[in-house]
Amino acid sequence: MRVHLLRTTSRRFSRVRNVTAGQTGRLHHTKSELFDELVSRELVDQITRPDALRQHLRTPQTIYGGIDPTSNALHVGHLIPMMVLLHFHLRGHHVIPLIGGATARIGDPSGRLSERPLLSTASVNDNASTLMSAVTKFFKGSLTYAATRLKCLDVKADVPKILDNFQWYKNMNLLDFLRVAGYHSRVNTMLSRESVRARLDSKEGISFTEFAYQLLQAYDFQELHRSLGCTIQVGGSDQWGNILAGVDLINRITDSDQGLQARDKVYGITTPLLTNSSGLKFSKSTGTAVWLDRSLSSHQDFYQFFVRCPDEQVEQWLKMFTLLELEQIAELMERHKVTPHLRVAQKVLAEETTEMVHGPSAVRHAQTAAKVLFDSDYSSINVSDLLSALESDPKLVYVDKGEMFSVPLIKMGVSTAFLGSVSAAKNLVKSNGLKLNNTVVKDPFYVLKPADLLGERVAIIKAGPHRHLVLALV
Numbered sequence: 001m002r003v004h005l006l007r008t009t010s011r012r013f014s015r016v017r018n019v020t021a022g023q024t025g026r027l028h029h030t031k032s033e034l035f036d037e038l039v040s041r042e043l044v045d046q047i048t049r050p051d052a053l054r055q056h057l058r059t060p061q062t063i064y065g066g067i068d069p070t071s072n073a074l075h076v077g078h079l080i081p082m083m084v085l086l087h088f089h090l091r092g093h094h095v096i097p098l099i100g101g102a103t104a105r106i107g108d109p110s111g112r113l114s115e116r117p118l119l120s121t122a123s124v125n126d127n128a129s130t131l132m133s134a135v136t137k138f139f140k141g142s143l144t145y146a147a148t149r150l151k152c153l154d155v156k157a158d159v160p161k162i163l164d165n166f167q168w169y170k171n172m173n174l175l176d177f178l179r180v181a182g183y184h185s186r187v188n189t190m191l192s193r194e195s196v197r198a199r200l201d202s203k204e205g206i207s208f209t210e211f212a213y214q215l216l217q218a219y220d221f222q223e224l225h226r227s228l229g230c231t232i233q234v235g236g237s238d239q240w241g242n243i244l245a246g247v248d249l250i251n252r253i254t255d256s257d258q259g260l261q262a263r264d265k266v267y268g269i270t271t272p273l274l275t276n277s278s279g280l281k282f283s284k285s286t287g288t289a290v291w292l293d294r295s296l297s298s299h300q301d302f303y304q305f306f307v308r309c310p311d312e313q314v315e316q317w318l319k320m321f322t323l324l325e326l327e328q329i330a331e332l333m334e335r336h337k338v339t340p341h342l343r344v345a346q347k348v349l350a351e352e353t354t355e356m357v358h359g360p361s362a363v364r365h366a367q368t369a370a371k372v373l374f375d376s377d378y379s380s381i382n383v384s385d386l387l388s389a390l391e392s393d394p395k396l397v398y399v400d401k402g403e404m405f406s407v408p409l410i411k412m413g414v415s416t417a418f419l420g421s422v423s424a425a426k427n428l429v430k431s432n433g434l435k436l437n438n439t440v441v442k443d444p445f446y447v448l449k450p451a452d453l454l455g456e457r458v459a460i461i462k463a464g465p466h467r468h469l470v471l472a473l474v
Helices: 034-040 050-056 076-090 121-150 174-182 187-192 194-200 213-228 237-258 299-307 311-321 326-338 344-358 360-373 383-389 409-415 422-430
Strands: 003-005 017-020 027-030 046-048 062-067 094-099 232-236 267-271 396-399 434-436 458-463 467-473
Touching: 034 050, 034 076, 046 050, 046 237, 050 267, 062 076, 062 213, 076 094, 076 121, 076 232, 076 267, 076 311, 094 121, 094 213, 121 344, 174 213, 187 194, 187 237, 194 237, 213 237, 232 237, 237 267, 299 344, 299 360, 311 326, 311 344, 326 344, 344 360, 360 383, 360 458, 383 458, 409 422, 409 434, 409 458, 422 434
Parallel strands: 062 094, 062 232, 232 267, 396 467
Antiparallel strands: 003 046, 017 027, 046 267, 434 458, 458 467
C-alpha cells in the first residue's frame, strides 16, 4: 500500500459559492475541492493514496470517525477530527460519528506507555450515552455556526446519525469474529504497528487484550463498509496503525471475494494531534484536557484556553478550528503581527470556537468575565454583570455571611477545591502568589471583612496568572 505524508501548505481558496442540498436537508458549500481545503486548513497529517482520494471525493462518500467512551465528555483534542467530519458533512457527504461502546471495554494502546485501566460495563454505557449527546450538541452548534459564516441557504441541516459499535459486537461470538478479522489479519503486520512495538519494548509489555484492539477497530471499518458503504476513516495521527489495519482487512476480504481488480476502494485520513508549545498532547490522560462540557470547563475557561494560544500556533488553530476563509485569516495575521501584544488573532480564535461549541451568548459571558477578572482595576466592577457571566461556572461559589466573615480565606479556597491543600496555600501566600481583589495576601490566616467585598457582594481570589475564585454572598 502506498502511503503519503501530507503537510498543509496551500494558502488560498477559490471564490466561495454556496448551493442548497436539494431534498436532503443538508448544508452544502463549495470553496476549493474538499481535499484541498482539508490540506489548506492543516487538518491532514497522513492520507492513504492521496491522488486517488482526491478523485474519490468528487462524488458523495461515507466517512466515519470513532470516539471511545473512556470518559464522559469531549475535550478540545476531539475537535480536530470532528472538524474534518464537519467539513465532509457541509459538502453533502454521509458522516458517521461512531461511539466505541465495545472497543472502550478493551482499551486502545495507541499513544500510551502503560496498560489502560479496564472500565466497568456500567461506566462504558454511561459514558457512551453522554458522548452521544455531546456529539449531537457539537453538530447542532457547529451547523448553526456554519450557516452564519458560510451564508448557506439551507439552515435546517440534519445532524449526522450517531452509531455505537457495540451494536454489532453484542451478539457476535468469538469464532465468528476470528473467521473474519482473525483469518484475514497477519500477526507479523500487527506486531509492526508503532503502538505495539513501543509497548513490546517497554518493561510492562502489552496484554493480548490491547494487542487485539486493532482487530476490533479494523472490523468496525469493515462492518461500516459492508453495511453502509463507508469508504473513509478519519482519526488522530496516533490512530494511523489502527486505520491501516482496517484498510488492509477490507482489501484482503475484497481480494478473496471479488479479486484484485475490486480492491483499494477505501482510504484512511489522520489529523494532527493537538499539542501545546512543548509538544505535550492535550488529553485526559495527561491532565491537560479542556472540555467541551460546561460543567467541566466553563465558558470562560474554554474561551481563555484559546486566548492563551501561543503566537506560533494561532494561525494554524484559526485554520483548523474556525470556518473563516483563509483570506480572512491571512489579513487577521497581518494585523496581529503589527501589534502582537493585543492578541487580536487569539481573541478572534476564542470568539469563533466558543460560538461554534457553546453559542453566541457564551462568547458574551466569557468576554464579560474576562474583562472583569483580568482587569487590574476592580474599582468600577459591575457585580451584577459578573455574576450573570459566571452563572453555573464552578469558579463562582456562593457563601453565607457567617462563613464569609469567619473562615480563613485559604480554608475556603481549599474547601472549594480552588487550592489544593492548606500547606500548599500557605506556600502560595509565602511566595506572594495569592491575591484578594488584585492585592497580594500577606497573612495565611486572613479572614475576609465586609470592606473587602466588591459592590458589597463579591471577593475575587487569584492564584497565579490564570486561576480565579469568586466568592459571593448568598
